[in-house]
Amino acid sequence: MKAVFFDVDGTLIDCVEKKIPASSIKAIEELRKNGYKVALATGRDINSIRGIKDLDISVFDAYVLNNGAAIYDNTLRCIKDFPFLREDVEKILEYCNNKNMSLIFDTVEGPYLATEITDCLVEGKKYYKEEIPPYIEWKGEEIVKINIFAPMGYDFSELEKYISARIVPCPTVCYDVMAKGISKQTGIRELMKYYGFNENDYMAFGDQENDLEMLENAKIGIAVKDIDGSEKLQHMADYVCDAPRKDGIYTFLKNNGYI
Structure with missing residues (x-):
């Protein structure tokens, strides 16, 4: 497995506390130390991710934004986009x-x-x-x-x-x-190609229905369970982890040997 993708709202940002727990930041840092590419895959746009409190966006290797319609490298240079008709x-x-x-x-x-x-x-x-x-x-x-x-x-x-x-x-x-035909998975596929990786050789964390395609196509797809989380996503995911405020992401990665 070469890369790990994280949704933002409800996945990195806890839907109750409205912030990113320290355990998730630690997990991202440890994943990178262990050689994984770590990227965001979110519906948010480029200005929105810049404004996320307590998130140092420089810790990410790339960004799949706008639900996969725009892909940026680690300098926030757009390397591919898929506009509407x-x-x-x-x-x-x-x-x-x-x-x-x-x-x-x-x-x-x-x-x-x-x-x-x-x-x-x-x-x-x-x-x-x-x-x-x-x-x-x-x-x-x-x-x-x-x-x-x-x-x-x-x-x-x-x-x-x-x-x-x-x-x-x-x-x-x-x-x-x-x-139609554009999703977070579309952007992930382009990014994996950009890095020279097999398109499914990644892990993904998400919590809503706009995460379906990226979890379906991932080698390992993890649904984040919380009060706003999609039950449909949880049913199709390979695994379900606890809410961010309960250190769900860190615990899953630690218990399964990724960090």
């Missing part, structure tokens, strides 16, 4: 404007607000402890990630009929829009 961006923007839903678009340089501010946007950003990015009118530039802010449990099946993308719920009033 322009017509899909247009349809999503029109739908959300008509439904009074907030949208955040991401380019490889970072995010911006593409619609008006709504209560759901304020609630979602409060959950992630992030600032609302500035409003910029979309003028056709390539978009690598889209977040919709809408009530929990909202049914997007009508919109999904008309776009080449799927919409995945996050733990709060935020939804990840993922282009």
